[in-house]
Amino acid sequence: xxxxxxxxxxxxxxxxxxxxxxxxxxxxxxxxxxxxxxxxxxxxxxxxxxxxxxxxxxxxxxxxxxxxxxxxxxxxxxxxxxxxxxxxxxxxxxxxxxxxxxxxxxxxxxxxxxxxxxxxxxxxxxxxxxxxxxxxxxxxxxxxxxxxxxxxxxxxxxxxxxxxxxxxxxxxxxxxxxxxxxxxxxxxxxxxxxxxxxxxxxxxxxxxxxxxxxxxxxxxxxxxxxxxxxxxxxxxxxxxxxxxxxxxxxxxxxxxxxxxxxxxxxxxxxxxxxxxxxxxxxxxxxxxxxxxxxxxxxxxxxxxxxxxxxxxxxxxxxxxxxxxxxxxxxxxxxxxxxxxxxxxxxxxxxxxxxxxxxxxxxxxxxxxxxxxxxxxxxxxxxx
Ligand code: CA
Numbered sequence: 001x002x003x004x005x006x007x008x009x010x011x012x013x014x015x016x017x018x019x020x021x022x023x024x025x026x027x028x029x030x031x032x033x034x035x036x037x038x039x040x041x042x043x044x045x046x047x048x049x050x051x052x053x054x055x056x057x058x059x060x061x062x063x064x065x066x067x068x069x070x071x072x073x074x075x076x077x078x079x080x081x082x083x084x085x086x087x088x089x090x091x092x093x094x095x096x097x098x099x100x101x102x103x104x105x106x107x108x109x110x111x112x113x114x115x116x117x118x119x120x121x122x123x124x125x126x127x128x129x130x131x132x133x134x135x136x137x138x139x140x141x142x143x144x145x146x147x148x149x150x151x152x153x154x155x156x157x158x159x160x161x162x163x164x165x166x167x168x169x170x171x172x173x174x175x176x177x178x179x180x181x182x183x184x185x186x187x188x189x190x191x192x193x194x195x196x197x198x199x200x201x202x203x204x205x206x207x208x209x210x211x212x213x214x215x216x217x218x219x220x221x222x223x224x225x226x227x228x229x230x231x232x233x234x235x236x237x238x239x240x241x242x243x244x245x246x247x248x249x250x251x252x253x254x255x256x257x258x259x260x261x262x263x264x265x266x267x268x269x270x271x272x273x274x275x276x277x278x279x280x281x282x283x284x285x286x287x288x289x290x291x292x293x294x295x296x297x298x299x300x301x302x303x304x305x306x307x308x309x310x311x312x313x314x315x316x317x318x319x320x321x322x323x324x325x326x327x328x329x330x331x332x333x334x335x336x337x338x339x340x341x342x343x344x345x346x347x348x349x350x351x352x353x354x355x356x357x358x359x360x361x362x363x364x365x366x367x368x369x370x371x372x373x374x375x376x377x378x379x380x381x382x383x
Contacts, residue, residue, distance in 0.1 A: 046082055046275065047082070048081070048082055048083075048084070049082060049083045049084065049274065049278070050084050050086070051083065051084065051085045051086070051108075051109040051110060051270070052085070052086055052088060052093065052107075052108040052109060052110070053068050053071075053072060053085050053086065053087045053088065053108060053109070053110040053111065053112060054088045054092075054093050054094050054099050054102050054103070054107075054108040054110075054111050054112075055068055055087065055088065055089060055090060055096075055099065055111065055112045055113060056090055056096040056097065056099050056111075056112070056113035056114065056117060057089060057090055057096075057112070057113070057215065058089055058090055058215050058216050059088075059089025059090070059092065060089065061215070061237065061240065062236070062237070062240060062300070063170070063233075063236055063237055063293065063296055063297055063300065064233075064237065064262070065087075065089060066296075067112060067167060067168045067262065067289055067290075067292075067293045068087045068110075068112035068167075068264070068289075069087050070289050070292065071085070071112075071264065071285050071286065071289045072084075072085040072086070072087050074285040074288065074289065075281055075282060075285045078281045078284075078285065079277075079278055079281050082278065083274070083278050083281065083282075085109075085110065087112075088108075090214065090215075090216070093107075093108060094107065094108070096113070096117075096214055097117055097214075099111040099112075099113045099117075099265075100113070100117070100118045100121070100160070100162065100265065103162055103265045103266070103267050104160040104161055104162050104267070106267050106269065106270065108267075109266065109267050109270040109271075110264065110265060110266050110267070110270075111263075111264070111265040112167055112262065112263070112264055112265075113167075113262065113263060113265075114129045114260065114261070114262050114263060115127075115128035115129045115153075115164070115261070115263050116128075116129035116130070116196065116197035116198065117196070117197075119197060119198065122156055122157075122344065123338055123341075123342045123344075123345055124156055124338075124342055124344040124345035124347075124348050124349075125156065126197055126198040126338070127152075127345070127348045127349060127352050128144075128149070128153050128156075128164070128261060128263065129197060129257075129260055129261055129262075129263075130197070130198075130199075130256065130257040130258060130259065130260040130261065131198065131331075131335065131352065132198065132199055132202055132255055132256045132257075132258075132327065132328070132331040132334075132335075133255055133258070133327075133328050133331055134258065134352070134353075134356055135258065135259060135352075135355075135356050135359070136171070136172055136258045136259035137169035137170075137171050137172070137259035137261070137294055138259070138367070139259065139355075139356065139359045139363070140169060140259050140261050141166070141169070141290075142355070142359060143351075143352065143355040143356075143359075144166055144261070145166070147351070147355040148351050148355075149351065149352070149355070150164075150166075152347065152348045152351055155344075156344055156348070157265070158268075161267060161268040161269060162265050162266070162267065162268060163265070163266045163267075163268050163271055164263050164264070164265055165263065165264040165265075165266070165282075165283070165286035165287075165290070166261055166262075166263065166264075166286065166287070166290045167261070167262035167263040167264040167286065167289070167290055167293070168261075168262045168289060168290045168291075168292070168293025168294060169259050169260060169261050169262065169290070169293065169294045169297070170233050170234060170237075170257070170259070170260045170262070170293075170294075170297050171234070171259060171294060171297045171298055171301065172234075172253055172254050172257075172258050172259060173231065173233055173234050173253075173254030173256075173257040173258075173260060174231070174233070174234045174235065174238065174250060174251070174252050174253070174254050175231065175250075175251035175252050175253060175254055175255060175256075175319050176193065176195070176229055176230055176231030176232070176247075176250075176251060176254075177222065177229060177230050177231075177232075177238070177243045177244075177246070177247025177248075177249065177250055177251075178191075178193075178228065178229040178247060178248065178249040178250075178251060179222070179225075179228050179229065179246075179247060179248050179249070180228055180229070180249075181249060182249070182251065182319065182320060182323050183320060184320060184322040184323065185206065185207070185322050185323055185325070185326035186207075187323070188203070188206050188207045188208045188323065188326060188327075189207040189208070190207070190208070190209070191207075191208040191209065191228050191229055192208070192209045192211060192226075192227045192228050192229070193208055193209070193210060193211070193227060193228065193229035193230060193231070194210075194211055194212070194213045194218060194221065194227050194229070194230040194231065194232075195210050195211075195229075195230075195231050195256065196210075196212045197256075197257075198331075198334055198335070198338070199231075199256030199257065199331075200212065201334045202256065202327060202330045202331040202334050203256075203327070203330075205330035205331075205333060205334060206326045206327050206329075206330040207326070211227060213227070213230075215232065215241065218230050218232060218241060218243070219241055219242055219243065219245075219246060222243065222246040222247060223246045229247075230243065230247065231254065231256065231257070233260075234254070234297065234301050234304075235300075235301045235302075235304035235305040235307075235308055236297060236300040236301045236303075236304045238304075238308075239304045239307065239308055244308050244311065244313065244314055247314070248314065248315060249314070249315045249316075249317055250308070250314050250315070250316045250317070251317055251318070251319050252316070252317070252318055252319065253318075253319070255319065255324060255327055255328075256327075262290075262293065264286045266282065335349070
């Protein structure tokens with residue numbers, strides 16, 4: 001008798017527990033809006049916006065593609081679901097190098113990429129990604145947000161009906177993967193390298209041949225010998241593309257992209273159609289994600305470098321001084337040409353280099369002085 005009643009009691013107890021849990025969950029769910037909504041309840045009846053954000057990055061690529069994804073999540077949460085932004089990888093909606101045009105024409109309300117991809121349209125755009133041998137991430141952030149840079153960036157994009165925001169920095173990149181050893185500047189002659197932007201011109205000016213290849217084709221191009229060298233980003237992203245499998249030498253530092261800044265772009269008419277609180281949410285989410293992206297790169301590059309080193313199959317080397325000098329000389333020529341032939345580049349360049357001179361003088365006795373001081377007293381770095 002007991003043996004038949006006991007299972008029945010257990011089932012009853014379990015059922016009761018499930019019912020209590022269900023009632024509690026339902027009550028919590030109903031209570032949630034009042035608990036987490038700081039805005040007046042009238043806003044919950046406000047119009048819903050469904051936006052598209054197109055990117056220049058392969059879908060799902062950590063650090064680069066994940067920045068706009070994080071942005072969309074934050075905007076959705078902060079707006080209480082009133083602004084939903086769908087993120088698209090390169091080629092899903094538009095080809096990678098047509099992101100700016102898509103945002104300008106309103107085919108998508110937002111984009112994420114890098115300003116230097118648009119240098120064919122606006123040569124001065126390179127100042128908002130990276131200038132060879134110039135500002136690092138910390139310095140770029142200072143110039144953009146507190147040194148007049150953002151106003152110049154907005155002015156450059158205004159004729160296209162596009163509003164820019166800083167979209168995260170990669171920090172100092174790596175010089176790149178090479179399948180030929182670099183001993184001096186003569187080794188640059190005839191070298192075919194994937195290197196975009198102003199740096200590509202600089203590389204060609206120093207005797208190499210620069211080509212622009214989208215991220216998805218880099219691995220095969222290196223493997224088949226179509227190119228001899230490639231710069232992509234740094235250990236974090238390079239390792240995901242598998243470049244350590246197809247490149248022998250890993251040279252540093254990234255003279256050409258000492259703190260490459262990414263960008264968010266917003267169609268101006270779409271932005272202005274939003275209520276002011278959603279505009280503020282977009283502004284704040286871009287700032288938060290921009291900083292978070294740099295933080296992510298700082299943390300993930302370390303781990304990835306350790307893993308690349310652990311395989312023992314690559315030669316990780318510093319670029320020889322003679323190679324750096326040749327690249328610097330070529331970059332001086334390229335920047336002078338750019339500022340002499342383009343009015344916007346002249347105006348932006350003057351602001352950029354004024355800030356750079358000032359920050360360089362201060363960083364000499366702050367950031368650099370500290371790194372030097374640290375190394376004088378700490379034990380040598382273990383590799
Ligand atoms: Ca790069």
